[in-house]
Amino acid sequence: MIEYIRFFTDKRLLSSIVILVCFELCLQAGAYKTxxxxxxxxxxxxxxxxxxxxxxxxxxxxxxxxxxxxxxxxxxxxxxxxxxxxxxxxxxxxxxxxxxxxxxxxxxxxxxxxxxxxxxxxxxxxxxxxxxxxxxxxxxxxxxxxxxxxxxxxxxxxxxxxxxxxxxxxxxxxxxxxxxxxxxxxxxxxxxxxxxxxxxxxxxxxxxxxxxxxxxESIAAYNIKSLEECMQKTGPENIDPIPAGSTKMHKKMLYDTCALSYVTTSExxxxxxxxxxxxxxxxxxxxxxxxxxxxxxxxxxxxxxxxxxxxxxxxxxxxxxxxxxxxxxxxxxxxxxxxxxxxxxxxxxxKYCFDLIHLNRDGMxxxxxxxxxxxxxxxxxxxx
Known part of the structure; x- marks a missing residue:
């Protein structure tokens, strides 16, 4: 029992707890938001x-x-x-x-x-x-x-x-x-x-x-007619050059929405x-x-x-x-x-869609x- 008391009253432990509490209070006050x-x-x-x-x-x-x-x-x-x-x-x-x-x-x-x-x-x-x-x-x-x-x-x-x-x-x-x-x-x-x-x-x-x-950027750059074609043309295994009107980031985001839509219920x-x-x-x-x-x-x-x-x-x-x-x-x-x-x-x-769900600037x-x-x-x- 004495050993437990010594452990919980140890200055190093108490100092660590105080530091952690102060750190948490600073975060709660919004110090890290910016x-x-x-x-x-x-x-x-x-x-x-x-x-x-x-x-x-x-x-x-x-x-x-x-x-x-x-x-x-x-x-x-x-x-x-x-x-x-x-x-x-x-x-x-x-x-x-x-x-x-x-x-x-x-x-x-x-x-x-x-x-x-x-x-x-x-x-x-x-x-x-x-x-x-x-x-x-x-x-x-x-x-x-x-x-x-x-x-x-x-x-x-x-x-x-x-x-x-x-x-x-x-x-x-x-x-x-x-x-x-x-x-x-x-x-x-x-x-x-x-x-x-x-x-x-x-x-x-x-x-x-x-x-x-x-x-x-727009879906039109890929001339896509179906979700299957979308996944083929924009998937990570596709090594075709990225067409004009698209970027590497756009291609990935388009694939992500196509892959998600492909498995989403149509009830x-x-x-x-x-x-x-x-x-x-x-x-x-x-x-x-x-x-x-x-x-x-x-x-x-x-x-x-x-x-x-x-x-x-x-x-x-x-x-x-x-x-x-x-x-x-x-x-x-x-x-x-x-x-x-x-x-x-x-x-x-x-021409107006950035990906399957979101519009691009023209669509907006x-x-x-x-x-x-x-x-x-x-x-x-x-x-x-």
Whole structure:
């Protein structure tokens, strides 16, 4: 017993514990946030939200965009603001790449009160998401939740019907655990991290919006007609020269979305996953206290190679479930939907798509201009 007491009262042990506690407290206070790896999930959720808040004096939004990378890459805040200038309404985006509904919920809970002028939320949906809804917390979701009021994220995870385990608790509570991969990456290649940080400090983003899609690469460069052909032409074993209009990074990202789409279910009926997805969606809208805020669901265009993932095959279930959700949570007679899935269909579809899910710069301009025109018309007609 005496040996145990001596061990636990040893100055070296106590000093180590004090150092670790102080280190954790510094991380909890946000001391490492500015050093996070550029474009990591944790860095993205911090940067996007803080930029919108910091730019509030220049762009105090009436319309807020929420969604995933489909909205992040597909919509231009600049174009939408230009289109809606005559209405006097301003648009800002809180779309977070890779965000599940729970992350979007946390983002809104944390930031919507900071924008009291918001009258409309544009929720950009992905047609296939209900059928691939998860009940386990994956690392990207944990990384983002750990940055947005991480203590309430634990409670929210149970409310969202996740199977939360003790590793998830530790990840969300302790920053020293959440950042361990980032620490490793920093120590492995410190020069790369310092280079990116220096560039950001020297050339800060002075636009009111965080991001606008700069990518010119397109699927059209590969003349792909099917998912099988996509995997053959873009797979790692393919040694053909990279065609004009593509890059090494683009080829890999295109392959990744093709490989994922190839094994993704094409179900279009209600399942356990879809039921859970729409219950989660209800929780987002229930948490928006201001019942005057209008929720508009926007369906974005995408590659015709995954035509079977949406459109008329899946839209009936979407419409019936959205109607039910909006009636229950907001009292709408029916959901407000802007369906632009088919906007870019046709022989030039590949010209506007970066990969199977995301648009390139040309596609973003087409989508943003069309959505801006529709919003402008509906706002003037008071039909939103």
């Amino acid at each position: 050093l996070l790896k550029k474009n990591s999930y944790a860095a993205n959720v911090n940067r996007i939200a803080s930029h919108a808040v910091n730019m509030k004096s220049e762009l105090d939004p009436d319309i807020l965009i929420v969604g995933t990378s489909v909205a992040f890459e597909g919509l231009s805040v600049r174009i939408l603001n230009d289109k809606l200038k005559s209405t006097g309404l301003k648009v800002q985006s809180l779309a977070i790449p890779g965000s599940e509904l729970i992350v979007q919920d946390q983002i809104l809970r944390e930031n919507l009160p900071k924008f009291p002028n918001v009258k409309i939320i544009l929720h950009v949906m992905e047609a296939g998401m209900p059928w691939v809804d998860r009940n386990e917390l994956i690392l990207p979701t944990l990384a983002m939740l750990s940055e947005i009021n991480h203590i309430t994220s634990i409670k929210r995870s149970y409310e969202y019907e996740y199977m939360v385990n003790w590793q998830d608790w530790f990840y969300l509570i302790f920053k020293s655990i959440a950042y361990r991969r980032d620490f490793k990456d920093f120590l492995t290649e410190p020069q790369e991290r310092i280079k990116f940080l220096g560039r950001d400090w020297r050339e800060p983003n002075e636009n009111p919006w965080d991001y606008e899609n700069p990518h010119t 279009n009926v209600a399942t356990e996953r879809t039921g859970r997805y729409f219950r989660r969606l209800s929780k987002i809208y229930e948490a928006i206290d201001n019942k005057e805020i209008k929720i508009v669901h926007v369906f974005a265009p995408y590659s015709e190679l995954i035509y079977h993932f949406g459109k008329e095959r899946r839209m009936p279930l979407w419409k019936s479930e959205l109607n039910r959700v909006m009636a229950d949570t907001r009292g709408y007679p029916e959901a407000k939907i802007i369906d632009l899935e088919s906007l870019l269909d046709g022989s030039e579809n590949g 301009e087409k989508f943003s201009n069309k959505l801006g025109d529709i919003l402008n018309q509906r706002i003037l007609e008071n039909s939103l």
